[in-house]
Amino acid sequence: MELLAFGKTGWGDELFIATLMTIAVSITAMIIGFFFALIFTPLKLSKNKIFNFIGNSYTTVIRGVPELLVIYLLFFGGTGAVMYVASIFGYNEYIEINAFITGAFAIGIISGAYSTEVFRGAIQSIDKGQFEAAKTLGLNKFGQFFKIILPQTLRLAIPNLSNVWQITLKDTSLISVTGLVEIMRQSYIAAGSTRDPLFFYSFAAVLYLLLTFLSMKIINKLELKYSKGY
Amino acid sequence: MDLELMINSLPKLLSAALITLKLLSVSLIIGLFIGLLFAILRLNKNIFVNKFAYGYSYVFRGTPLLVQIFIIYFGLGQIEYLRSTFLWVILKEPYWCAIIAFALNTGAYTSEILRSAFQTIKPGIIEAGKSLGISNKIIFYKIQIPIAIRQSLPAYGNEIILMMKGTSLASTVTIMDLTGVAKYIISTTFKPIEVFIVAGSIYLFMTFIIHNVIKFLEKKYSFN
Numbered sequence: 001m002e003l004l005a006f007g008k009t010g011w012g013d014e015l016f017i018a019t020l021m022t023i024a025v026s027i028t029a030m031i032i033g034f035f036f037a038l039i040f041t042p043l044k045l046s047k048n049k050i051f052n053f054i055g056n057s058y059t060t061v062i063r064g065v066p067e068l069l070v071i072y073l074l075f076f077g078g079t080g081a082v083m084y085v086a087s088i089f090g091y092n093e094y095i096e097i098n099a100f101i102t103g104a105f106a107i108g109i110i111s112g113a114y115s116t117e118v119f120r121g122a123i124q125s126i127d128k129g130q131f132e133a134a135k136t137l138g139l140n141k142f143g144q145f146f147k148i149i150l151p152q153t154l155r156l157a158i159p160n161l162s163n164v165w166q167i168t169l170k171d172t173s174l175i176s177v178t179g180l181v182e183i184m185r186q187s188y189i190a191a192g193s194t195r196d197p198l199f200f201y202s203f204a205a206v207l208y209l210l211l212t213f214l215s216m217k218i219i220n221k222l223e224l225k226y227s228k229g230y
Numbered sequence: 231m232d233l234e235l236m237i238n239s240l241p242k243l244l245s246a247a248l249i250t251l252k253l254l255s256v257s258l259i260i261g262l263f264i265g266l267l268f269a270i271l272r273l274n275k276n277i278f279v280n281k282f283a284y285g286y287s288y289v290f291r292g293t294p295l296l297v298q299i300f301i302i303y304f305g306l307g308q309i310e311y312l313r314s315t316f317l318w319v320i321l322k323e324p325y326w327c328a329i330i331a332f333a334l335n336t337g338a339y340t341s342e343i344l345r346s347a348f349q350t351i352k353p354g355i356i357e358a359g360k361s362l363g364i365s366n367k368i369i370f371y372k373i374q375i376p377i378a379i380r381q382s383l384p385a386y387g388n389e390i391i392l393m394m395k396g397t398s399l400a401s402t403v404t405i406m407d408l409t410g411v412a413k414y415i416i417s418t419t420f421k422p423i424e425v426f427i428v429a430g431s432i433y434l435f436m437t438f439i440i441h442n443v444i445k446f447l448e449k450k451y452s453f454n
Binding site (some may be wrong): 060063065067068076108170176184188191195199202204205208212 | 289293295297305306308394398401409413416419422426
């Protein structure tokens with residue numbers, strides 16, 4: 001227990017901050033994933049063959065390649081890519097990208113592929129009549145999507161999105177390889193300096209369990225909220 | 231694009247892919263037995279047995295695979311008692327630690343898949359077996375298990391692919407699997423995109439094969 005004390009003597013406060021970091025990275029990654037899903041879901045549903053191909057390639061490649069490999073690609077390649085873009089605009093100095101941004105972006109790309117699949121499935125399972133009804137109401141395209149289709153999509157998507165959230169939360173443990181101090185990295189540091197890996201990794205497991213448990217509780221409430229009237 | 235590097239790294243990556251496949255197949259076989267055992271325990275009416283099996287699958291599905299590998303590889307070695315037993319021969323090898331972690335992890339998911347498959351078997355089928363005078367044991371082995379396996383094929387196919395991606399974590403405990411070798415080449419050449427394309431294609435190819443084998447099995451054993 002002494003090992004978990006707050007302050008200078010223990011690792012309690014460090015692990016607490018690391019847990020907050022894990023939550024922050026997961027939420028950021030999830031939001032980045034939603035942006036990817038917003039771009040790629042229409043592409044996957046599009047009738048245009050080229051768009052369709054782009055959308056399918058994204059989800060197939062990301063879901064077929066290990067997360068760790070994607071993280072290595074961004075970790076080692078991210079700086080180069082940003083510097084290349086910057087050099088086009090005439091900025092030639094070394095740019096170091098923050099580990100948080102690289103990590104959240106890498107996990108975001110992965111989570112986006114899963115979210116895209118979820119949204120595609122949800123939209124496809126909405127009855128065709130709903131689209132037609134929205135049209136007959138005289139709503140413009142914007143109104144059709146945001147007032148009629150999206151609320152129904154959300155209801156169908158939330159149970160599956162909760163799976164995506166769990167995957168995203170667990171995937172953030174992998175960005176510890178980039179040096180971002182989240183639960184896994186902090187446990188690694190603590191285990192190294194106290195020579196007690198069994199305790200700290202088990203404690204990390206407990207923290208992750210706590211996070212998945214709490215998020216399930218919150219998601220169940222959301223599910224109830226969005227399934228009103230059904 | 232450095233085509234020469236891509237061609238030169240291909241043989242190294244391909245031989246590393248064999249290690250990935252070895253890790254995958256050994257842990258899947260062990261995991262399948264663990265999964266079947268725990269699925270049966272979950273169906274047990276004894277509340278302690280039931281809760282134990284549920285706890286196992288909850289813990290292993292609720293924590294990252296990386297934590298599980300680290301606990302087994304770095305953590306268990308710390309227990310003095312274990313070092314003196316024969317288990318130490320296994321636990322000091324990163325290869326076996328990775329396999330134990332993968333097998334326990336996939337076992338947890340497999341037990342959930344099989345459990346839901348057992349629960350969707352129509353009671354009528356079991357009753358039909360009983361009315362034919364078949365013993366409970368034979369009903370279980372010859373009727374329930376084959377139906378459950380067929381039911382769970384699509385979900386199990388996904389699990390195999392997830393597990394194949396999971397084996398990449400073996401590289402964090404010094405095993406040179408496909409991801410490990412890819413990382414090594416990236417960090418010595420600083421050409422991440424080229425290496426990613428080659429290693430990624432190998433992974434995608436394996437995913438493609440697994441996907442099609444499962445599809446073939448689904449068709450072969452379909453009920454209609």
